[in-house]
Amino acid sequence: MLGLMSKRMLLVIPNLIGVVIITFLLTRALPGDPAAYFAGPAATKEAIEQVRVKLGLDKSLIVQFGRYVADLGHLDLGNSLTTGQPVLTELKNRLPASAELTLFGLILSMVIAIPLGILAAVKQGSWIDHTCRIVTTAGVSLPVFFTGLLLVYVFYFLLGWSPPPLGRLDVFFSPPPQITGFYLIDSLLNRDLATFRAALSQLLLPGFTLCIFSLAPIARMTRASMLAVLASDFVRTARASGLDSRTVVLTYAFRNAMLPVVTTLGMVFSFLLGANVLVEKVFAWPGIGSYAVEALISSDFAPVQGFVLTMAILYVALNLIIDILYGVIDPRVRLEA
Amino acid sequence: MTDISLSPQQAAAVAKAPSNSIFRHARYIIAENPVTGLSFGLFLFIALCALIGPYLVPYDPLASDTMAALKGPSLHHWFGTDQLGRDIFSRVIVATRLDFIIAVSSVVLVFAMGGLAGIAAGFFGGWTDRIVGRISDTIMAFPLFVLAMGIVAALGNTVTNIVLATAIINFPLYVRVARTEANVRREAGFVQAARLSGNGEFRILLMHILPNIMPIMMVQVSLTMGYAILNAAGLSFIGLGVRPPTPEWGIMVAEGAGNIISGEWWIALFPGAALMVAVFCFNLLGDGLRDLVDPQRRT
Numbered sequence: 001m002l003g004l005m006s007k008r009m010l011l012v013i014p015n016l017i018g019v020v021i022i023t024f025l026l027t028r029a030l031p032g033d034p035a036a037y038f039a040g041p042a043a044t045k046e047a048i049e050q051v052r053v054k055l056g057l058d059k060s061l062i063v064q065f066g067r068y069v070a071d072l073g074h075l076d077l078g079n080s081l082t083t084g085q086p087v088l089t090e091l092k093n094r095l096p097a098s099a100e101l102t103l104f105g106l107i108l109s110m111v112i113a114i115p116l117g118i119l120a121a122v123k124q125g126s127w128i129d130h131t132c133r134i135v136t137t138a139g140v141s142l143p144v145f146f147t148g149l150l151l152v153y154v155f156y157f158l159l160g161w162s163p164p165p166l167g168r169l170d171v172f173f174s175p176p177p178q179i180t181g182f183y184l185i186d187s188l189l190n191r192d193l194a195t196f197r198a199a200l201s202q203l204l205l206p207g208f209t210l211c212i213f214s215l216a217p218i219a220r221m222t223r224a225s226m227l228a229v230l231a232s233d234f235v236r237t238a239r240a241s242g243l244d245s246r247t248v249v250l251t252y253a254f255r256n257a258m259l260p261v262v263t264t265l266g267m268v269f270s271f272l273l274g275a276n277v278l279v280e281k282v283f284a285w286p287g288i289g290s291y292a293v294e295a296l297i298s299s300d301f302a303p304v305q306g307f308v309l310t311m312a313i314l315y316v317a318l319n320l321i322i323d324i325l326y327g328v329i330d331p332r333v334r335l336e337a
Numbered sequence: 338m339t340d341i342s343l344s345p346q347q348a349a350a351v352a353k354a355p356s357n358s359i360f361r362h363a364r365y366i367i368a369e370n371p372v373t374g375l376s377f378g379l380f381l382f383i384a385l386c387a388l389i390g391p392y393l394v395p396y397d398p399l400a401s402d403t404m405a406a407l408k409g410p411s412l413h414h415w416f417g418t419d420q421l422g423r424d425i426f427s428r429v430i431v432a433t434r435l436d437f438i439i440a441v442s443s444v445v446l447v448f449a450m451g452g453l454a455g456i457a458a459g460f461f462g463g464w465t466d467r468i469v470g471r472i473s474d475t476i477m478a479f480p481l482f483v484l485a486m487g488i489v490a491a492l493g494n495t496v497t498n499i500v501l502a503t504a505i506i507n508f509p510l511y512v513r514v515a516r517t518e519a520n521v522r523r524e525a526g527f528v529q530a531a532r533l534s535g536n537g538e539f540r541i542l543l544m545h546i547l548p549n550i551m552p553i554m555m556v557q558v559s560l561t562m563g564y565a566i567l568n569a570a571g572l573s574f575i576g577l578g579v580r581p582p583t584p585e586w587g588i589m590v591a592e593g594a595g596n597i598i599s600g601e602w603w604i605a606l607f608p609g610a611a612l613m614v615a616v617f618c619f620n621l622l623g624d625g626l627r628d629l630v631d632p633q634r635r636t
Contacts (some may be wrong), residue, residue, distance in 0.1 A: 018475030022484075026491040029471075141617035143567055146576050146590055146609035153597050164598060274482025278571055282594060293575045296490055308487035312479045 012320055019041060020310040023066050027305050077309070078302035080295065084307070087306035091288050095310075096181025097168055098287030102276050104184075104203055105210025107267070113215045113263070117222025121230060121257075132219055139148040141215030144275040149307055157261050163201050165283040173198045173275035177234045186272040206283040213270050213275050218261065255329070262326050266319050273311055359445035362629065373625030379618040386430055386466055387437040394426035398431040398584045410603055417603035419592060425603060428584040429611050435585050436615065439496065440565040443503035444558050451508045452547075452554055455515025460523055469516070473509035481506040485568060489577045503565050514557050518550040560623035563616040570612050586612040 043051070052058050059067075071077075077087040122134035148165075155162040168183055173195050176186035181197035229235060230253055238248045277289035284290070288307055295303035316319055396414075402422035408416045416425035439555075443548075458469040476484065522528060531541050535632040570579050570587030579585040581592070586608040593604030627631075 012469070013476045015474065018471065019478050022475060022479070023487070028486050034487075086427065119611060137620065141563065141613055142622055143570055143574075143587075143590070143609060143612050143616070145587075145594075146570065146605070146613065149594055149597050149605050149609065153600075153602050157600050213443070270477075270480045271482075273480035274485075274571075277486065278574060281575055292486065296486070299574050301490060304487060304490045305527065308479070308483055312481045315480050316478055 005324055008320060008323050008327075012316055015316050016313070017317065020069065020072065021065075021301050022145075022308045023294065023305055023312070024065055027068070027301070028064065031309070056224060070158070077306035080303045081300045082298050083296070087303050090291060091306055091310055094286060094288045094291050097285060098276055098280065098289060099184040099289060100184065101203065101206055101285060102210065102272055105208040105279075106272060108207055109211040109214045109218060112211065113218035114222050115213075117219040118226055118249070118254065118257075120219070120223045121226030124227065129223075132223060136216040136220045139214075139219075141214055142212065144209060144213045145278040145282050147212050148206065148279055151209055152282070155245060162205050163198075165205060167284050167286055168199060168202055169195070170198050170202065206279050206285060209279050209282070210272060210275060214272055216331070217264055217271070218267050221261050221264040222257065225257040226253060229257040232256075259326065260328055262322060262329060266322050269315060269318050269322075348584050370623055376618050376621035380616070380622055382435060383437065383615055383618060386433040390430040390433055394424075394427035394430050396427040398423065398428040399582055400424075409601075416607040417601075419589075419604045420596070423582075425589075425607050428589060429586070429607050432584040432589065432608065433611070433615075434584050435579070435583065436566055436569065436612075437502070438604075439500055439569045440562050443500040443565050443569070444505070446500065447504040447507045447511050447561070448554065448558060451511025452515045452599075455512035456519040456542060456546055456550070458512065459516035459521075460546060461517030462523075463522075463540075466516070469512060472508045472585065476505065477509050478578070479484075482568065482571060485572060486577070489572060494577055496578050499572050500568050502572070503568050506568070507561050507565065510561060511554070511557060514553060515550060518553055522546055522549060535607055556623060556627045559619055559626050563619035563623070566612065566619070567616055583636055586615075 011140075057064070066115050075088055076093070079086055080090065083090070116128070116132050116135070120126075120129040123129060152162075152165050156164060169175055176183060176190045176192055176195055179186050179189055184196060184203065187193075187196040187199055233255055235248060239245070243252075276287070277293060279290035280287045281293050286311065292304050292307035295301070295307075299304065358483070360550050387432060402418070404422065408418045408422075414424050416429060419425055419428075421629050423567065454469045454472075457535075458466040479487075485499075485502040485506050488505060489498050492498040492501065528541055528545060536544070570590070573587035574591045576591070579588050581588060583608065589608035590605045590612070593601070593606070593608070596602075596604050
């Protein structure tokens, strides 16, 4: 198992190198003269030259790349122009909000999609199967920001069940003392049920928006792989040996059918991390996505670059975890390593 | 020699047979799955809107009329009016062209880039394959929408760059399909025959392999069209690319987003619904085309 893990980690290195090269190229592809841009609109020629030397833009591209990597090594992503804060600090402060939202959405969607996919496969052709098909086709066609707005309209404006879509916590509550940064967990650790309920009610709508979005690939994959497993020999043998269908489906078929689903999670995360940006904008969620969007609108590039790099590194790490998880679930992968 | 030459009538019959059978097969697919037929019809409707819609709409999509601002759907304004009193129906129809152009041009671009790179990788193997594979692996290492944001932010906030970014994030998908298909045909009989009759490798690639994998690539095109529209609309929703007051579905939803909490649902709903219908149509169309082209993967 350790061998597999270290082998897989080695494979991550070329990916990370590629990511760093691309983000570097993106910083250097800024339209116009970056030195003039960073010096500000009122800068004189000498000031622009000074900034150019200070940023190292007068050096060759290779030297600039070396400096960029060295800065990354010091965990320096530059400063935001609008707030003057180091980008890394702001990303770190805002990351828990995004992580809580994304994970909540993913867990919700797995709780709904996996049983739906299993039922659709077991009762192929029934109304559950048709529901599954409609849900998956509609799920991939709905723009995620549009779903979010529809949910806000129905559950906030029409029904009034949900608080206004403005951030993680109502203004009357103060955030729980930071332990994990996840409001749901922190408030529970603090035994503050009122805050927990308030945080949950804010989280439900954006969470469901992400859930609807990621439902489709998970449900579709669960159904397809369940169908393949149910048609296999060992399921037939298990049935023939007189095991009741509950045991066959839930114990034997389910575990084997989970393998392709775990693989799809990588793709689901790619969608989720992107959709997260849009959902954060709709719900004024104070995560790293809305931070990047605000920076984009004010043409403040350091935070955007930092955001893209952070997301890419997170995504590479998530894929690594998924691969290792795959090895945990499937003993055959372990034997191969 | 005479026994294998065909009479003109026979030749015509032979030439006609494949197109006839494709037509019959298409009719069979549509009859078997009415949803595919529906999606073909819907596609024609969207294309028509993009082509002649701007000449037919009742109002100027940019003309504001503050007297009629924020009115719900009525007989005069079918989809209602927005904050500036602009007619949403006209704006939704006019926007079709821009969204359609963005999606089509980005798909054409990635078709050319990814398709050719993929075929070359699959056909030549070796270093070509390794380099193309590394590039698409690196793109896949990013969450795709986030990479698109980064590209548009870096290259400049224009519609052209939205097209480019959408093409780049779809690049690995096209490479993968084209590479597999070209690799399968690398040593096929017709390729050997072409090589024996003295064709160069590039000529074989372009004249023999490319036409052969065209149908499968076309399926990929219609499957990614929906995603391209969603991606472009998402970028303009967060304020990239298209600038107001240009009518575009994503930006129109963004303009209506603030009014949702005060109950003016129609501003965001109709452009959002148009977006949804277009994406839905392309996805169904892709499934239908796949049935047509590749009977084994029938859904």
